[in-house]
Amino acid sequence: MGLRIAVLGRGAWGQTLIDIWSRQGHQVGSWSRRDGGSPVPLLASIDLVAVAVSLVGIEPLAKLLKGHWPASLPLISCSKGIDLEQLATPSQLWQQALGSMPCLVLSGPNLAAELKQGLPAASVLACSDASLGQRLQDQLSGEGLRLYTNQDPIGTEAAGALKNVIAVAAGISDGLRLGANAKASLLCRGLAEMGVVIEGLGGSASSLYGLAGLGDLLATANSPLSRNYRCGVLLAEGRTEEEAVAEIAATVEGIRTARAALKLARPHHWKLPICEQVVAVLDTQIRPADAVRALMERELKPEAQK
Known part of the structure; x- marks a missing residue:
């Protein structure tokens, strides 16, 4: 028997999840801020909510949902980034706003355009409750999207956020035509930089080499389908941050994440040289x-020194 799922946010990734889970036989309802009204009625008589809004959309959505969330209703956070003001990951923002509901993180190499074409992909479902994670892994995996599990939501989110910054840097490298050697070196050192933040936030180093870390980095740092990579290419061509974002016409999470990572790093004296240079170019x-x-x-x- 299929699940009753509410997907909040119908951007490229949200709509892709709606399509995948509907094909699997789940009963999927959805809400977008473009609809107007309130998403609260969707919370009645469902098994799961997946939130696929941009990071900046979490706070206003949380205000609509606060006080209405059933305590046992699981939330899957599908957003990526680190909040610039609160220096928190998406799942931390949700738990701060709604309390200690069951919370999972879905992340990985998820280029929505490829999944929409029916091309195969894998992602990780991270949850501190192993049994819940495994149950939803079984129920949500299917043709086209294979899910793995781990018990490191924070490390998974940090990896998924920081790889966007490295993808911007990779786009700059390709835009400058620096070659394969330079790009390989950049990605390798970028992984080390991602690891600094993951461990600093209390995540597991193993998440760095999983689907949300290395896997997602390989996809987003090499594909023109990636908004962060395209932003880097445009910056290399001489566009300003504002011009690049306008041309892409969508949220580029790596921009805010780079600034948030540096803000996080300062009191801890973390060394994030790639983030520093990306921000310097943006500014x-x-x-x-x-x-x-x-x-x-x-x-x-x-090499081992970070």
Whole structure:
């Protein structure tokens, strides 16, 4: 018997989840802010809510839902990023707003355009409650989307957020035509930088090498379907942040995440040189080519040192 699912947010990823789960035989309702009205009526008599709004959309949506959320109703957070003001991940924002409801994180190489074409993909469903994660893994996996589980929601979210910053940097590298050697070096050091934030937030290093970390990075840092990668290419071509976002005409989460990561890093003295250079380019403090030069001229050190 299928689940009764409410999907909140019908952007590219939300609509993709609606289509996938409907084909699997689940009963799927949805709400978008474009609809107007309240999503609260959807909370009645359902088994699961998946939220696929952008990070900046969480706070206004949480205000609509606060006080109406059934305590036992699971929420799957499908948003990516780190909030610039509260320095919190999406699941942390939800738990701050709605209390200690069962909360899961869905993340991985999820280029919506490919899934819409019926191309196969895999993602990770992260939940501190292993039994809940495994139950929903069984119920939500199907043709086209295979789910794995872990018990590290924070590490999974941190990996999914930081890879967007590295994807912007990868787009800059490709936009400058720096070649495969430079890009491979960038991605490798980018992984190390992602690991600094994951461990700093209390996540597991193993999530860095899972679907939400390395898997998602490989997809988003190499595909023109990725908004973050495209943003990097446009920056390399001389566009400003505002011009790049306008041309993409969609949220580029790596921009806010880069700034949030640096804000997180300062009191802890974390070394995030790629994030620093991405922000410097976004703020027009440095040209993309000079940002690459600054990374290449950093003090030499052992590879294992972060």
